[in-house]
Amino acid sequence: MNFSSTRKRLSATTNPSTQYDDDDDGSITTAPYIDPFSKPSTPSQHQQQQHQHQTTAADRLLRAKSSHTGPLSVEEALRLKNQHSSHTKESSKPVFLTKAQRAQLALERKQQEADLMREQRAATVRAFSKQQEGKEDGEADEQPDDNDGSWRRNRRRDDSQRRRSRSPGRNDRDRYYDRDSDRYYARYRPESSSRRRHNRRSSRSRSPASSRRGDSRHRDSKKTGEDPADNSGNGGEFKFVGKASTDGTGDRVLTDKERETIKQRYLSGDQAGNQHNGRKQTSRKVVFDWDASEDTSRDINDLYEHRHQLHLFGRAHQPIPSSSHPSSAYRRTTDEITNTSGLSSVDQDRLAALHERRQRRAAKALWDERHWTEKPLEEMRDRDWRIFKEDFSISCKGGSIPHPLRSWHESRIPTPIMRAIEDIGYKEPTPIQRQAIPIGLQNRDLIGIAETGSGKTASFLIPMLAFIMTRPALNERNMADGPYALILAPTRELAQQIEGETHKFARRLGYTCVSIVGGHDIEQQAIALRNGAEIIIATPGRLRDCIDRRVLVLNQCTYVVMDEADRMVDMGFEEDVNFILDALPVSNIKPDNVHEDMSDDGGFTYRQTTMFSATMPPVVERMARKYLRSPATVTIGTAGKAVDTVEQRVEFVSGEEKRKHRLLELLSRHRHDPPIIVFVNQKKNVDLLGRALTRSNYSVVTLHGGKSQEQRELSLAKLKNHEADILVATDVAGRGIDVKDVSLVVNFDMAKDIESYTHRIGRTGRAGKRGLAVTFLGGDDRDVLYDLKKMIIASPLSKCPHELASHEAAQAPPSLMRAARK
Numbered sequence: 073m074n075f076s077s078t079r080k081r082l083s084a085t086t087n088p089s090t091q092y093d094d095d096d097d098g099s100i101t102t103a104p105y106i107d108p109f110s111k112p113s114t115p116s117q118h119q120q121q122q123h124q125h126q127t128t129a130a131d132r133l134l135r136a137k138s139s140h141t142g143p144l145s146v147e148e149a150l151r152l153k154n155q156h157s158s159h160t161k162e163s164s165k166p167v168f169l170t171k172a173q174r175a176q177l178a179l180e181r182k183q184q185e186a187d188l189m190r191e192q193r194a195a196t197v198r199a200f201s202k203q204q205e206g207k208e209d210g211e212a213d214e215q216p217d218d219n220d221g222s223w224r225r226n227r228r229r230d231d232s233q234r235r236r237s238r239s240p241g242r243n244d245r246d247r248y249y250d251r252d253s254d255r256y257y258a259r260y261r262p263e264s265s266s267r268r269r270h271n272r273r274s275s276r277s278r279s280p281a282s283s284r285r286g287d288s289r290h291r292d293s294k295k296t297g298e299d300p301a302d303n304s305g306n307g308g309e310f311k312f313v314g315k316a317s318t319d320g321t322g323d324r325v326l327t328d329k330e331r332e333t334i335k336q337r338y339l340s341g342d343q344a345g346n347q348h349n350g351r352k353q354t355s356r357k358v359v360f361d362w363d364a365s366e367d368t369s370r371d372i373n374d375l376y377e378h379r380h381q382l383h384l385f386g387r388a389h390q391p392i393p394s395s396s397h398p399s400s401a402y403r404r405t406t407d408e409i410t411n412t413s414g415l416s417s418v419d420q421d422r423l424a425a426l427h428e429r430r431q432r433r434a435a436k437a438l439w440d441e442r443h444w445t446e447k448p449l450e451e452m453r454d455r456d457w458r459i460f461k462e463d464f465s466i467s468c469k470g471g472s473i474p475h476p477l478r479s480w481h482e483s484r485i486p487t488p489i490m491r492a493i494e495d496i497g498y499k500e501p502t503p504i505q506r507q508a509i510p511i512g513l514q515n516r517d518l519i520g521i522a523e524t525g526s527g528k529t530a531s532f533l534i535p536m537l538a539f540i541m542t543r544p545a546l547n548e549r550n551m552a553d554g555p556y557a558l559i560l561a562p563t564r565e566l567a568q569q570i571e572g573e574t575h576k577f578a579r580r581l582g583y584t585c586v587s588i589v590g591g592h593d594i595e596q597q598a599i600a601l602r603n604g605a606e607i608i609i610a611t612p613g614r615l616r617d618c619i620d621r622r623v624l625v626l627n628q629c630t631y632v633v634m635d636e637a638d639r640m641v642d643m644g645f646e647e648d649v650n651f652i653l654d655a656l657p658v659s660n661i662k663p664d665n666v667h668e669d670m671s672d673d674g675g676f677t678y679r680q681t682t683m684f685s686a687t688m689p690p691v692v693e694r695m696a697r698k699y700l701r702s703p704a705t706v707t708i709g710t711a712g713k714a715v716d717t718v719e720q721r722v723e724f725v726s727g728e729e730k731r732k733h734r735l736l737e738l739l740s741r742h743r744h745d746p747p748i749i750v751f752v753n754q755k756k757n758v759d760l761l762g763r764a765l766t767r768s769n770y771s772v773v774t775l776h777g778g779k780s781q782e783q784r785e786l787s788l789a790k791l792k793n794h795e796a797d798i799l800v801a802t803d804v805a806g807r808g809i810d811v812k813d814v815s816l817v818v819n820f821d822m823a824k825d826i827e828s829y830t831h832r833i834g835r836t837g838r839a840g841k842r843g844l845a846v847t848f849l850g851g852d853d854r855d856v857l858y859d860l861k862k863m864i865i866a867s868p869l870s871k872c873p874h875e876l877a878s879h880e881a882a883q884a885p886p887s888l889m890r891a892a893r894k
């Protein structure tokens with residue numbers, strides 16, 4: 073639809089006072105238009121309207137009066153007056169417009185304003201281009217009338233008149249605007265053109281960047297559909313680039329889109345203001361397909377996790393002013409952030425938590441992620457030490473525990489002992505050695521609990537030797553005061569074994585060790601003691617004898633080791649142990665209030681007492697409380713747990729004959745490599761079984777408490793030397809006996825308690841090697857079934873048979889079962 077023709081038709085119908093006076097040139101002569109339907113927009117306009125109505129009514133009265141020949145009659149005058157007053161009443165009535173009419177009128181008015189603006193812009197451009205042309209062409213311009221640009225103005229007027237002649241419906245308002253715009257050009261053109269000239273000059277002198285800005289403006293105008301070049305070149309016609317057509321009269325017809333744009337721009341003020349150039353705000357936004365569950369940022373930054381904390385100060389959405397020119401608002405903001413005094417306690421807590429998290433993150437950034445094996449000692453952090461201890465199942469109690477040994481050469485072990493360790497061939501310390509040796513070197517009391525065959529002997533020997541190195545060498549004068557160190561063991565075999573282990577080190581260091589065990593001539597032992605020995609290894613009974621007989625004094629003994637202390641108590645040696653410990657000098661007993669670390673004791677040496685075992689029943693803890701001062705406790709793995717390298721099997725076999733038969737079957741069928749140890753509970757059964765096995769062509773030695781010390785030592789030596797394949801023994805051989813590569817342990821009789829069982833099966837699977845333990849169970853073993861089941865279940869190599877798992881006696885501890893029976 074032709075927009076301009078609609079506008080004209082509407083004007084004609086809605087403006088009753090419009091008079092068309094089409095003359096030859098198409099011009100319209102009319103009074104300035106006042107729309108009677110529209111509310112006066114200003115007070116002056118309103119007064120003007122009122123005045124016009126009144127003037128028109130008075131004129132009519134005068135005309136009526138003048139057309140009358142004589143004076144008016146009273147009726148005539150009244151009629152005229154009534155006529156006038158009714159007209160006045162009518163004209164003063166408010167006129168209501170429909171919404172569509174108002175919109176149409178507003179559209180019309182806006183169109184007129186747009187036309188006026190367009191004209192003004194075009195005129196400015198024309199004036200400018202005329203001046204440019206004038207400059208370029210100079211005096212030799214082909215247009216003779218163009219010196220002042222008047223020919224262009226004339227041509228524009230001609231064009232305008234031609235257009236008007238083509239548009240007979242054009243109303244007086246258009247004419248008014250034309251005139252008005254001419255006035256505008258006359259008034260403002262020189263100034264605006266001179267301003268443009270000025271702008272142009274200044275833009276030339278400005279930086280290239282600003283000229284680029286001009287370019288970008290140019291580009292922008294292209295984007296919006298306007299072409300400034302066209303505006304300057306087409307005589308001020310507002311030209312749309314796009315699908316535009318003309319109607320039959322040659323008037324340009326606006327497209328729907330253009331009309332819509334004009335409507336949005338001029339009719340809906342709010343929308344036009346918000347939506348720049350009628351463009352939707354989101355038209356240039358990229359809308360991503362995004363799902364909150366795909367947000368991985370919260371994994372790496374917990375700031376996102378607690379997003380609300382960002383809004384703690386309510387400033388996140390506000391622009392922060394430049395700190396170089398801090399405004400009062402900015403200062404207030406920073407004050408609020410740094411000063412938490414005004415915050416609620418909840419917000420202060422949040423702020424503190426945030427701060428702490430940042431600090432943790434910063435500390436984490438400093439973490440060295442290398443494994444402890446890749447780090448030098450001085451770069452080890454607490455975390456590395458924790459990992460290290462976990463790797464070796466080391467757990468400690470007692471406070472001020474030194475770091476464990478990573479290797480032999482990183483320790484504070486004196487060089488001569490280090491050389492001895494190298495000579496013996498211990499490449500790496502075992503877990504108990506890693507932690508017990510540094511504690512021992514601090515001259516600190518210690519309880520060491522580690523599985524069988526884990527190197528506990530060296531754990532107490534090495535610090536003991538280091539301590540002895542600090543003592544004066546034994547000579548004629550101090551020899552009579554006795555040894556520097558004492559090692560107590562429950563059995564002769566164990567004592568002799570420790571002696572052998574100690575001797576390996578001691579002879580390399582020039583020290584003497586003497587074992588005092590039963591079964592040997594006490595006179596010979598007294599002679600050995602008189603010759604002087606730094607280290608005494610003894611069983612409690614014989615040592616007490618020696619002290620009683622004054623064969624031995626312990627005047628300068630300040631280092632005491634109790635190996636298998638629980639066994640000593642078990643065997644009834646507790647009283648003997650107490651007697652021996654009480655015989656030690658009291659002057660060097662460490663007071664309770666002394667700091668745990670005794671390494672720097674100002675030259676004074678307190679007595680150091682240590683206890684080692686694979687099991688630590690409560691009775692040993694009682695002894696420890698009595699004789700140890702602020703001890704450190706080191707546990708490797710789980711206290712009392714059987715060594716993981718042993719596979720434990722159990723079979724329910726009742727009766728001696730059946731068990732013998734089963735044992736022979738086991739030995740013949742599976743062909744276990746010697747040495748093999750078979751444990752029997754009673755001495756006489758040891759001999760019976762030994763003979764039975766010998767009859768079956770096995771090379772057998774036996775060991776029990778009823779044999780002479782010589783026979784016992786011979787049996788053990790034959791087994792170690794591989795002269796015998798099988799050792800049949802009681803619990804005498806159950807503890808501490810270290811025979812290399814025992815492949816099989818058979819519990820012909822089950823041990824009476826779980827600790828003894830643990831030590832027995834610990835004769836195999838030693839020093840990291842794998843072993844097998846087979847146990848025959850019968851009706852007498854009910855009291856250990858519960859603990860045995862637990863131990864087998866805990867063993868990684870073992871499988872608990874259904875018979876044991878479901879056994880009635882294996883369902884609860886024996887004490888509970890007894891209580892339930894009562």
Ligand SMILES: Nc1ncnc2c1ncn2[C@@H]1O[C@H](COP(=O)(O)OP(=O)(O)OP(=O)(O)O)[C@@H](O)[C@H]1O
Nearest residue numbers: 498500501502524525526527528529530808810839
């Ligand atoms: N660091 C080491 N490297 C290699 N072998 C070692 C090391 N320490 C000790 N051994 C060896 O391991 C074996 C067992 O050592 P030891 O007898 O001291 O163990 P244990 O824990 O006392 O056993 P039990 O509890 O049965 O008495 C011995 O033959 C010993 O020579």
